[in-house]
Amino acid sequence: MIEIPKFTGTKAENYQLCVKQVEAMIAGEPNFIANISNISALLNQALTDINWVGFYLYEEVSNQLVLGPFQGLPACIRIPLGRGVCGSAAAEQRTYLVQNVHDFPGHIACDAASNSEIVIPIVHNGKLLGVLDVDSPSLARFDTVDQQYLEQVVTILKASLQ
Template sequence: MFQAETYKGSKEEQYQLVIKQLKALMESETNRIANLSNASALLNQFLKEINWVGFYLYEQEKNELVLGPFQGLPACVRIPLGKGVCGTAAAERKTIRVEDVHQFPGHIACDAASQSEIVVPMIKAGQLIGVLDIDSPIINRFDEIDQSMLEQFVHALVEFL
């Protein structure tokens, strides 16, 4: 049974513990939806000052992202590649960190409370799987450490997908 641990130490050390918890949650589970659901719940429990965390999964035949497991308010269901922060991160296959979403051209506002956002693409064996999307009601919520550690989180996650 999973048990949340107390997060202590530096920001990096706290993220390392979350990645360790993620691996423990997924090591004996092969279902993609179950693993993505637990990953979003784990991040929602760990991260402070966020209002949405979840996944958009890539549908190659329609060249778009489709809403997957998440924690937060109901969200946009389909996002074309290249549109908004999620679609742009997926199309460019690189993490995008946005200090102020209102300054991002073509931002798709699913929750009016969102002020900043980070999107990390999920790539396995060179193939786009989807993106991890996290929104915050705080401007400039995500820094370089968040980006680096969330990229490590996603790297650990895709090993189990």
């Protein structure tokens, strides 16, 4: 198996490079699934101390999030809005930065190794499209630097939509 090298700069430097790569990678590509697939792979390479990164997509007919492209172990397929970190972030359409998922009411343990999580909703033209979800086996892995740059990645993704 080929080991894909991780980025080697500071957290901010890695994110700055990642943001530039996301911009270049999805420029002119309107296909949402292709873009979020590549973003998942790129974030998996850029971020350290994570065990899952990917997207859950909003399915209006069921009012649930459904598993989309990701990097990591198999995950929960469906998450009701308002349930767990992902469902809460989607329902409230705001970023959730959770230092200890075991203290989060209604946490859904898709991977028992996850201890902290950040979830950024993807809302375009007032419509919920889904969420970007990143998990870590470490407690308190995510901070406002992660939030700032991951929200920037989602903004770039939304700009690619037509």
